[in-house]
Amino acid sequence: DAKTTQPNSMESNEEEPVHLPCNHSTISGTDYIHWYRQLPSQGPEYVIHGLTSNVNNRMASLAIAEDRKSSTLILHRATLRDAAVYYCILSRGGSQGNLIFGKGTKLSVKP
């Protein structure tokens, strides 16, 4: 399975945008990029996914590099509730099957 690399931690100020990077240099042509997040004491929660084009939804935006070897999750205005561990995950062919989580990026949001 293709591997992802994320920074261990990041900090942000409340109401400012946050850009969470993910490197996946061994991604294959059929691998989708998924982002989940895990708030303290909760199970992971789906955020967004994409294949080649940038994606937007009510929670976040996903910017995918042209060569697909990296992507960035964008939270447009961080709130205290966005403090969580964010996981970038690759899956084959759109069907997620079992998700292979790394350690993710722990995002802290300062008021």
Added chain:
Amino acid sequence: DTGVSQDPRHKITKRGQNVTFRCDPISEHNRLYWYRQTLGQGPEFLTYFQNEAQLEKSRLLSDRFSAERPKGSFSTLEIQRTEQGDSAMYLCASSLGGYGTDTQYFGPGTRLTVL
């Protein structure tokens, strides 16, 4: 809210005892997954069901672990002869399955402590 539910939320047991956890997926979701998460790590896949069929098992799932999903609805995960190394959060997730968007919805987890 009819999300994924798990029972119990917390379980404390003594080493050598058997424990069983239950997961109720979102109704009509035909896929059900079990993961294990230890402190500071991301969740690790254990096993996966498509309806009542157990289609994949991780090498992490030793012989002491067994999972069932009778009738393709709720699922149980049993750990026999628990060991201290089994202490972890056990997460269940469900999804609709199929090609394309197959978002997994996670339950709150069952935290197991083995003394």
